Amino acid sequence: MAEASKSDAPTSGEGEVHTGGCLCGAVRYTVVGPMRPVIYCHCGQCRRWTGHFLAASAARRSQVTIEDPDGVLKWFISSPGYRRGFCSRCGTPLFWGRDGGGFYSIPAGSLDDDADLEAVMHVHTGSKGKYYDIHDKLPQNTDASSTTPEIEAWREKSRAYK
Numbered sequence: 836m837a838e839a840s841k842s843d844a845p846t847s848g849e850g851e852v853h854t855g856g857c858l859c860g861a862v863r864y865t866v867v868g869p870m871r872p873v874i875y876c877h878c879g880q881c882r883r884w885t886g887h888f889l890a891a892s893a894a895r896r897s898q899v900t901i902e903d904p905d906g907v908l909k910w911f912i913s914s915p916g917y918r919r920g921f922c923s924r925c926g927t928p929l930f931w932g933r934d935g936g937g938f939y940s941i942p943a944g945s946l947d948d949d950a951d952l953e954a955v956m957h958v959h960t961g962s963k964g965k966y967y968d969i970h971d972k973l974p975q976n977t978d979a980s981s982t983t984p985e986i987e988a989w990r991e992k993s994r995a996y997k
């Protein structure tokens with residue numbers, strides 16, 4: 836086991852690369868490292884922010900590079916200590932994070948290629964809209980504190996990247 840995980844560990848200069856950006860293309864980002872499995876957030880803020888519910892991947896901030904040459908990425912403080920980044924030209928939601936936190940949530944829909952992502956959990960289902968039902972078999976949590984084996988595996992894997 837230990838030997839297998841050692842040989843799987845990425846070395847400097849290697850690793851996964853994910854790219855994405857906003858609808859108009861003014862804001863682009865690159866993630867070098869693994870992206871978290873998708874969590875569906877049904878909280879009232881994410882529902883307003885996205886127009887439905889948020890399909891959120893995530894990445895360690897140290898692995899995220901943001902390109903915003905026109906300075907159109909704006910940050911909205913959605914609650915004390917938390918902010919949401921969006922393109923002020925086209926309105927695309929791009930980043931959510933706690934001030935001083937270690938990662939950004941990133942909407943899966945903003946990725947150029949989401950082929951290696953899977954959804955693993957619903958959170959804040961107590962706030963979900965009444966106009967839709969959840970039909971999949973994923974775990975549903977009424978708050979945001981729960982996790983899954985897939986998310987724990989991502990945490991472990993993401994530590995190997997710098």
Ligand SMILES: [Zn+2]
Nearest residue numbers: 857859922925
């Ligand atoms: Zn844009």
Ligand SMILES: [Zn+2]
Nearest residue numbers: 876877878881
């Ligand atoms: Zn939310």
